[in-house]
Amino acid sequence: MKSVRVALAGAGNCAWSFSQFVAQAQADPETRLPGLMCHTVGGYRLSDVRIVAAFDVDAAKVGLPLAEAFTAPAICATDFTPLGVDRNAPVLAAPVLDGLAGPLGAVVELAESARDTTQEDVSKALAEHEVDVLVIVLPTGASQAIRMFANAALAAGVAVVNATPEELARDVDLRRRFADAGLVLLGDDLRSHVGATSLHTTLIELLLSRGLVLASTYQLNVGGNTDFLNLADAGRSASKFASKANALRAAGVTDVDGVAGPTGFIGHLADTKVCFANIKATSVLGSEVEIDVKLTVEDSPNAAGVIANAVRLGKTATDRGLSGAVEDAAAILFKSPPRGLPESEARAAFLDFVS
Template sequence: MKSIRVALAGAGNCAWSFSQFVAIAQADPDTKLPGLMCPMVGGYRLSDVHIVAAFDVDAKKVGRPLAEAFTAPTISATGFTRLGTDGDSMVLPAPLLDGLDGPLGAVVEQAAATRSATEEDVAKALVEWEVDVLVITLPTGASQAVHMFANAALAAGVAVVNATPEELARNEDIRSRFADAGVVILGDDLRSHVGATSLHTTLVELLLSRGLVLTSTYQLNVGGNTDFLNLADSTRSATKFASKANALRAAGMTDVEGAAGPTGFIEHLADTKVCFAHLQATSVLGSEVEIDVKLKVEDSPNAAGVIANAVRAAKVATDRGLSGVVDEASALLFKSPPHGLPESEARSAFLNFAS
């Protein structure tokens, strides 16, 4: 079985946690990893993944090996282990575009090399490093930058995992271009392993499966990493709210008063994310049911387990000659795929695909 060569578009907290997850798997391929839903995806283990390059715009990261880049001041995710040889992979400059618009511009210094970087440079690097899968983990709202990476990957014939809420897989023109070119794209907006959306949609599905009528719901999320700093700007968070709404609709919630999304940046929380969810429903004889739950997780490792499935699914789909959006993989791993499903159905579809 060949290895899976991965490039990271964005060397931030989620990339750091994913890189550590890969490093632990590489150090002992037979170890049982908590949180790894599928030890094998189409014959690939997580230890078969190798991170060969990354792209960023931060002056503290560009031109440095990954292991050094992940010590930048903007990294708040916990360091659980040292990286293996993947830590020597270099962080390459990418065009800035709208990557640092909003609050991020005040905490990240733009690398000089990004001023002359082009989309063609990114595509060339993907070819030179023989990348199989590009994982896009850029800030929410960086629409221009996300689309630039998608175009570069398409030009290079590299599969894309879009972990951001910016619409790629849901964009009819983009997914048609990938399908016509014979290139796989998975997305949009990574669904954390046991996160706010997974919890919320599971509770919605539970109530509806019992025949209850959902009358109102909300999901409020706060955190202290750079993702939540960025999302504190309403002009940057709009696509995140839309993505979460898509996930709730896929779970079966229609015509119900409700809201779901990031509601605050609390710096001392660092990479901790706290979710407060409320659901109210009408049951037998008009009796009322209310559910209030609090979920507290470390945000970035929660994403790493899903990226571990997504990169292997993208490679398997490519190996099988598939192209464009692969619904069997996207429905479970992303909040806002083109064709959403209730989580129980999405899980069955993914496990069938992965076998």
């Protein structure tokens, strides 16, 4: 079996957890790891993934091997396991564009080389490292930088996994350009493995399957990593609220008073994310049902499990000659795919595709 050669656009907490998950799989390829939904996807094990390069703008990361870059001050995700064969993958400079707009600019020192790096430089690096799949894990709201990476991948002939809320897979024109080029474009906005959106939409699907009528719902999330620091800026978080709203609509929340999204940065939480969700519904004889739930997770490993599925899905779809969004198969992996599905349908579609 050939490898899945992956590059990371962004060497932050999610990239760090994903890299550790890959290293854990490489150390013992036959073990079925906790949290890995599928041991194989299209014949690829997680141990077949190779992280061959990453891109960033942080002076504490650029120019370093991957393992050293993940010791930068901005990293707060737990160090579970050392990196293996991918530890020396280079962290390359990326064009900064709007990547450090908002609160991040106060905590990240810009690498000098990022000032002069171009989209063409990124495309050249993707080609030189023979990348199969580029995973975009940039800060929410960095619209220019995210789209730059999508266009660089398109020019280099590389599939894309868009883990951000920026609308790439939902962009009809960009999706067509990827399809015309014979390239896979998966997105948008990664749905954490067992996260706020998965829990929330599963509960909604349960109530609707019993014939209840939704009255109102909310999902409030707080955390302490750089993602939540970035999202504390209303200008940066707008696309996240829109993405969460798309996920609720796919679950069946239409003419209902509902809101979901990040509501606060609490520094001492570090990589811990806390979700408070509430659902009110009407049942038999007008009786009321109310669900209040609190979910506490470590944010970045929760993303790593989904990226593990997404990169292998992207490579599998490419091997099968598919292109564009691969809509139904990808719906379980993203909050805001081109065509959303209820949780159970999305899971069935994914498993059917990868089996």
